[in-house]
Amino acid sequence: MNQGGNMPQRERDPDYMSREEIEYEVRTRPAQRIEVWETVPVWEQDSGANDEGYCYEHCGGCGRVTEHDDCGTCLDPSCDIW
Numbered sequence: 001m002n003q004g005g006n007m008p009q010r011e012r013d014p015d016y017m018s019r020e021e022i023e024y025e026v027r028t029r030p031a032q033r034i035e036v037w038e039t040v041p042v043w044e045q046d047s048g049a050n051d052e053g054y055c056y057e058h059c060g061g062c063g064r065v066t067e068h069d070d071c072g073t074c075l076d077p078s079c080d081i082w
């Protein structure tokens with residue numbers, strides 16, 4: 001990443017949350033879950049019938065915030081939950 005010393009605040013796209021921001025949100029919000037429409041830009045969301053069942057949440061299998069199918073199955077290809 002570009003580390004300019006004169007910009008203490010990193011630029012951020014208001015329509016997109018970084019992975020760190022997603023993890024922070026998940027840790028701090030009571031519900032412990034974030035809907036995909038909150039974190040994924042509209043143009044990257046699945047426009048098909050599946051988008052309702054996807055969400056980001058902390059995965060106990062891989063220890064990270066990942067996309068989950070139907071709020072249950074971790075979709076991270078590196079997840080070893082199975």
Ligand SMILES: [Zn+2]
Nearest residue numbers: 059062074079
């Ligand atoms: Zn996982």
